[in-house]
Amino acid sequence: MTISNAADKDDVLMSVSSSDFNMVEMHKTEMVDGVGRMILQERIVVPAGGQVVLKPGSYHLMLMKAQRPLKAGDSIMVELSFESGKQTIEMPVRKGEGMMMDHSHH
Numbered sequence: 001m002t003i004s005n006a007a008d009k010d011d012v013l014m015s016v017s018s019s020d021f022n023m024v025e026m027h028k029t030e031m032v033d034g035v036g037r038m039i040l041q042e043r044i045v046v047p048a049g050g051q052v053v054l055k056p057g058s059y060h061l062m063l064m065k066a067q068r069p070l071k072a073g074d075s076i077m078v079e080l081s082f083e084s085g086k087q088t089i090e091m092p093v094r095k096g097e098g099m100m101m102d103h104s105h106h
């Protein structure tokens with residue numbers, strides 16, 4: 001997922017929520033001593049005229065505790081709260097997408 005900011009002023013993604021999940025977090029994977037660690041992000045800055053790419057191994061959204069069983073082909077709604085306003089997007093559920101990582105250090 002790519003978040004673009006066409007404005008001439010930085011925008012900030014401040015929080016993310018979904019009616020389909022009880023817990024949604026913004027993370028960034030960083031290499032710490034050669035090990036990929038997920039760091040909780042309080043906010044993600046989208047620079048003026050720039051973009052932020054959300055993908056495995058970098059910034060990503062962590063959707064946890066689904067409120068209903070989800071399978072490939074379903075879609076979920078995610079609400080992004082930016083400094084400039086809210087935006088709701090629909091995302092498809094895909095199988096085997098993303099990185100399998102151990103969250104036990106959270």
Ligand SMILES: [Cu+2]
Pocket residue numbers: 027028038060061062
């Ligand atoms: Cu994560």
